[in-house]
Amino acid sequence: MIDKFVPSLALAVAGIQDGATVLAAGFGPGTPATLMRGLAEQGARDLTLVMNAGGRDEGPIADLLSTGHIRNLICSFVRADSVAGRLFAKGDLELEIVPQGTLAERIRAAGAGVQAFYTPTAADTILAEGRETRTINGRLCLLEYPIFADVALIDAWQADRFGNLTHRDSARNFNPIMAMAAKTTIVQTAHVVDLGAIQPEHVHTAGVFVQRVLHVPV
Amino acid sequence: MSDIRPLDRDGIAARIARDIPEGWFVNLGIGIPTKVSDFVQDREVIFHAENGVIGIGPAPSEENINPYLVNAGVQHITLITGAALVHHADSFAIARGGHLDLCVLGAFEVAANGDIANWAHSAHEPTKQVGGAMDLAVGAKRLWVAMEHNNKRGGGPRLRTTCSYPLTAKGVVQRVYTDIAVLEVTPDGFAVLDMVPGLTRETLQSRTEAPLIWR
Numbered sequence: 001m002i003d004k005f006v007p008s009l010a011l012a013v014a015g016i017q018d019g020a021t022v023l024a025a026g027f028g029p030g031t032p033a034t035l036m037r038g039l040a041e042q043g044a045r046d047l048t049l050v051m052n053a054g055g056r057d058e059g060p061i062a063d064l065l066s067t068g069h070i071r072n073l074i075c076s077f078v079r080a081d082s083v084a085g086r087l088f089a090k091g092d093l094e095l096e097i098v099p100q101g102t103l104a105e106r107i108r109a110a111g112a113g114v115q116a117f118y119t120p121t122a123a124d125t126i127l128a129e130g131r132e133t134r135t136i137n138g139r140l141c142l143l144e145y146p147i148f149a150d151v152a153l154i155d156a157w158q159a160d161r162f163g164n165l166t167h168r169d170s171a172r173n174f175n176p177i178m179a180m181a182a183k184t185t186i187v188q189t190a191h192v193v194d195l196g197a198i199q200p201e202h203v204h205t206a207g208v209f210v211q212r213v214l215h216v217p218v
Numbered sequence: 219m220s221d222i223r224p225l226d227r228d229g230i231a232a233r234i235a236r237d238i239p240e241g242w243f244v245n246l247g248i249g250i251p252t253k254v255s256d257f258v259q260d261r262e263v264i265f266h267a268e269n270g271v272i273g274i275g276p277a278p279s280e281e282n283i284n285p286y287l288v289n290a291g292v293q294h295i296t297l298i299t300g301a302a303l304v305h306h307a308d309s310f311a312i313a314r315g316g317h318l319d320l321c322v323l324g325a326f327e328v329a330a331n332g333d334i335a336n337w338a339h340s341a342h343e344p345t346k347q348v349g350g351a352m353d354l355a356v357g358a359k360r361l362w363v364a365m366e367h368n369n370k371r372g373g374g375p376r377l378r379t380t381c382s383y384p385l386t387a388k389g390v391v392q393r394v395y396t397d398i399a400v401l402e403v404t405p406d407g408f409a410v411l412d413m414v415p416g417l418t419r420e421t422l423q424s425r426t427e428a429p430l431i432w433r
Binding site for chain 1: 267268269270271284285286287288289292297303304305306307309310313314341346347348349350351352353354356357384385386387388
């Protein structure tokens, strides 16, 4: 019988290796805060963390960055006045800033098996310096590569034992695409539902992309 | 100069709102642009948030806050009846793929050829805040900018012949709404569409670095 549920946070994050690339979803809502705390406690080091934003002085992102286990942060913006901003300024954190749409599409491409794509975004800005561009359909475009990941940390509203997920309102954001892009997708869900409770046409993230689900009631 | 009553931030937002017809699909950037939706009450305009919301509604009351529902600035919102939700890749497909009738962004500077600089003060800034602006700037059918005409400190021009700040995108701006004028970007430079009462052509030109075209 297929059953993706795991009984503890420790088991949810077990096996995440040093040097792993970890995707963590969230745009305010939809951030898998418990799984991020579990990752911090689990102790894997030298990690590359991929998120929308670098966070502030408090919260799950700041807590994870404060462990010193994150070597490299890939995101679309960092505030100077934040744990991330200060670690970067001290040289304790590498930073790759990616425009938010490009970030989403690089993650989507990884899950989709697309090995590279061109986008007009940032093609004529300083972010394109030293990088490959091409004029396509009369527009300057920038070559981008997928962000393949070892682990995705996902937040869900409902999950069944196949790992089918729903996400609530704007908590959806990066969750469905990050779930596809990682070798091991780990989910924290507010609600556990019976198989079949989520109508097929209402599944936001299909269970086939999911490996582990932890019930974390709200 | 003392006869001019420049628009405040709400005034700029209201002026932009007047030019948005019913049925448009619109993204509003942070800053002055977010207030535009406050002034579009009498017709149906679909507002997009880059985090995957189609159909932003009015701000919630204290009792009605939904912690799962935020806009691009992570502020609590409501949805209109008829709203839709999408994930982040689809949301930026909307931004990048030419589906927005209009995006309204703030800016540090706009050049006469339509270049926009709105994300960094220098190429050597210790941290970078790009967010979704570069995708929106290249993808929307129309890009309008809402900003002050001049710097608060020193009064330097923000409508330039060439931007001095790092660019967000090249040649993408169609229109600029400031506290004293509305300008259109044309192949020949900034054309003046509207001015606040009492503003003379000479004064407006003196506050704008690039040469102005009068219609």
